[in-house]
Amino acid sequence: MSARPQLPDRVPRAKGAPVALDGLKVVDFTRVVAGPACTQTLADFGAEVIKIENPDGGDDTRSYENADLAGESAAFVSLNRNKRSVALDLTVPEARDIARDLIGRADVVVENFSAGVMARFGLDYASVASTNPRLVYCSISAYGREGPFAARSGFDPITQAESGFMSMNGFPEGPPVRAGPPVIDIATGMSACNAILLALLARDRLGRGQHVEVALFDIAMAMTGFYGMAYLMNGVNQSRFGNSPNGSASIGIYDAVDGPFYIACANDRLHRRLVTEVLARPDLAAGPEYASRRARTANKDRLRASLAAIFAQDLRENWITKMKAANVPAGYLRTIEEAFNSREARARHRLVQIAHPTAGSVPNIETPLQLGLTPVVDPVAAPLLGEHTKTVLRKTLGYDDARIATLAEAGAFGVKRDGG
Known part of the structure; x- marks a missing residue:
């Protein structure tokens, strides 16, 4: 097992830089x-963002179980940066009252409970919209809230399977393969964020909020992209193509003497550049069997064998250097360890460490979004469970210590649980 990598401290944001969503209050279920x-x-x-959690x-x-640091898993740390945790047992009436108080002061509510749960607690959009008509309420589910x-219930790999998305992943001779990282979940989260921001823009014009909804199944279908559209146009079921779409020999993985790399010459111009400027084999672009993408696909086995034999004669670094010099799209096929220690990752300042209340510090993968005028806030590590319960109740809702003690006695925060 490799040692935990040493990461630099994060450079703070510029003092006085404006904050894009300053003042926006989100209650996160x-x-x-x-x-x-x-x-x-x-x-x-x-x-x-006030994250409501079950005590x-x-x-x-x-x-x-993927990894943990001082009891916090990699999954949780990677998804809950900059949030405050409030522990509420929503089966307790007093806890539901607190949740309603928070929603009454919120701009946005986001929930991804199973259907009917929020309604059972009296926290669904229909129950809370009348008391906060400017509220943007986002529901995330597997198959939508109606119908x-x-x-x-549904999960990322299930919607990958049911939407047709998974059927395109893998090699023609093998079974469908799920995407390793939870790509449908992540794309759904990104789409939900877009929907919320759209609804906030609409609120500025119309003066009222609305219920927005994003479903994993819908996102997975959308992510079939132009392959799904091609089926609608020609009725042909797209089959798996491994690493070379449409069987193109100029797109895919090749092995150098010391390791694999990926090339993506998707058109005639790039293929000619590859075989003439990099490989010095103009014959591999001449003649009717190689002159066009359609022809190369029909003769892919022979062309791929020729390319593979040439690439196997030199080091990966030499091939990548030559292809970059010729402006041929190519890259190293890296492991996570290789990618996270690459020059690109360092130059882009993708990986840093940030302070953590019990672990001392935790790694942080920077957000991929960059805004020049309103940069991201300085990141705060994912919260401990219930870490901010008392603070939020005091500062956001104005509860005094006596009321908080009464709520604790009623079990609103769970059995014998103290919030920070």
């Missing part, structure tokens, strides 16, 4: 991946 990915983006740009274990990802499938 989400857990696992899609919902937290959405609210983390809002938090990264200055929204006050009994909190967000499911807190206990994920025959609303009650079905």
